[in-house]
Amino acid sequence: MQVNRFTFRKNERLCRKKYIRELFDEGSSFFLYPFKILYLIHTHTDVSNRQLLISVSKKHHKKAVDRNLLKRRIREAYRINKHILDIYPDKNIFFAYIYIDSELLPFKKIESKLKQALIRLKDILGTEMA
């Protein structure tokens, strides 16, 4: 039995420029306030199966301190709730959370919204399987 460990290491982050470009050029997207979510189901075998990118716009948040805080909250929320996608362990997906609100939302609210978004992604993966 696999134990759910709440980690978020380097190989779970989307770092390669090539794949980031691929995600932004070819990926699908939906809005779930306060996020815009981009996702792309891919067949690359040289990276781990799920990779995530988090982005907070400089346009809405001028101060680096604010951007860091939001990114930390989103990362933390994903880390705690990422096991939602574990029912499809062999599907490869890149996805990006782009924070589009200009307010600094508290952790509780970010977490609940991010959970909804993950459930929706899970449904999308399910329909792809079928």
Next chain:
RNA sequence: CUGUCUUAUCGCUAUGAAGUGAGGCGCUUGCGCUUCUGCUUCAUGGAGGAAAGUCCGGGCAACACAGAGCAUCGUACUUCCUAACGGGAAGGCCCUGAGUACCCUGAAAUAUAUUUUUAUAUAACUUCAGGACUGCUUCAGGGACAGACAGUACCACAGAAAACAAACUUCCCUGAAGUUCUGCGCAAGCACAUAUUUCAGGGUAAAGGUGAAAAGGUGAGGUAAGAGCUCACCAGUUCCGGGGGUGACUCCGGAAGCUUGGUAAACCUUACGAGUUGAAAGGCCAAAUAGGUUUAGCUACUCCGGUGCAAGCCGGAGAGAGGGUUGCUCGCCCAAUCCUCCGUCAGGAGGUAGCUUUACGGGUAGGCCGAUUGAUCGUUGUGGCAACGCAGCGACAAGAUAAAUGAUAAGAUUCCUUCAUUGCGUAAGGAAACAGAACCCGGCUUACAGGCCU
């Protein structure tokens, strides 16, 4: 100057140690090396005073570099500090304020003289208020503080005028004309003087009160009226001599012409300085694929027909290294098949082309170095007024890279609000600033809750 703290759970990142999984290589066949910046556990470290703005200066790196001039940009009192600076320290000069000394005006009180008194005059001192100029200060604050007689340009409003000193108003003199007063005369008129008006010529820059700024100031002489026109004192400029100081500069004495508005942060002049680009610099390793160079191998053959004297050309059939088509077989499809020389006509050699293969180089993805031990920090001694230097001892203090240093919960601390209270206290709620390293240092500037010190 300082820049909230504690605990628990779950995480991130760097380094070290131990264990372990998978792949590869080597052989001694169960060990070593290496890759996946794999996984697990343990230990230790993990944002700032400004990490910010990116405004100066330097280190470092690549490229460039004979010399001189011009242009451009920057800097601008002196000496010192420093790797360097547009930074800092000490000092010079100037400005402003404060205090103080001297001077003037007014008031009060006091004394003396005159006077019946009121009052008036004089005197020094005291107090209060106001004003101007100059000097002084172990006082406070400020100064982009070279040059405005090299040149050009500009100076709003107000004011007569804003920079060659001239026009205007006023003042003064001379002349002409008129009016008036007086005298003479019957009258017309004439004469003299005063005052005044107009015109012409001349003198003057003293007066004009506006302004941020008005052509040295005060007094006396002088003059028709005036003027540095002359004189005394004061201020200022330039030059000379002497003293002090490393120097900016300053003190003393003398002479000259008697005097020069401001803006250089408008252009400009002078002196000094500056090669360009920034870590996305620069260096190294390097998968797959497609080019380039290269090693070795295989293949480039046979027949028929037409035409031509012939070399050859055209057409057809087979063969064909090898490749494609689902892992294999069959089948199917694609496919270079050319030139020169020697020749005993069997063939051989070379080139070229195709395919396979060996190695090399450039180089993309990606990775590593650069990159955190340094103009470092702490402390003691010592030199210096100080900035800072020197010596000894000790310490190692983030190193990420789509970018770590966090999230949640509970509590403490401080502050604010509300209720209650004489007050202490207690209860509830809220807040805890400015702000996030990105190659590294030295500065500057800006932001900042609360607390502490002067």
